[in-house]
Each structure stands twice: as C-alpha cells, then as structure tokens.
Amino acid sequence: MGNILFLLGILFVIGPKSVMKCVLRGGNRRLKGTIALLGGVVIVFFRYSVIGVILEAYGAFVLFGDFAPQAIRFLRRIPIAGQVLSLPFISMIVDKIAGPRQPV
Secondary structure (H helix, E strand, C coil), rough: CHHHHHHHHHHHHHCHHHHHHHHHHCHHHHHHEEEEEHHHHHHHHHHCEEEEEEHHHHHHHHHHHHHHHHHHHHHCCCHHHHHHHHCHHHHHHHHHCCCCCCCC
8 A cells, every 4th residue: 555655646746747757767777767666566466575675675776866865965954864874884874875974
C-alpha cells in the first residue's frame, strides 16, 4: 500500500509531465533506475519483500541520487539534523557526498 501511495504522491505533487521528463531525461541510467524502482514494487506485491525493497532502494538511489548533495546541504541547516550530520564518522561520509560544510 505504501508503494502505491508513494508513486501516486510523486505523480500528484509534480505532475505527469514532470514525472515523464524526470524519468526519460537521463538516458539509460534513468531508465535503469525506473525499471528497478517499478520492478521492486512488483516484486514486493509477489511477497518477496526483502528483494523488492532492495531493488526499490537501488532504483530510488539511481533516480534521485543527483539530488543528494542539495538535500544534505538543506539538512545541515536544520538544528537537530545538522548536529547529527556533524558527528565525526557521519560527517566524513556526508562530506564525500555533498562536499565540506561551508560557513554561514
């Protein structure tokens, strides 16, 4: 049920044209991500939930991975999330994804 609501939510929030542009814009990489995401949803429906969720996560990462640096920069400005992202081990990983934290 959550998978269906997630997909419908994306469709309703950004609209069908934007969804199609996002999916078709990046060539083979985006197509692989779309197939993995939708394939994971189908596999979950056939009760292979662990495999389906892993496939969905891969698809979501491929489709939306380009937005990770912007999302991390936004999260760094939120009080509690920013403190968590500043912890020593976590900050090393986050800095590799989004670049070092810039002073405000």
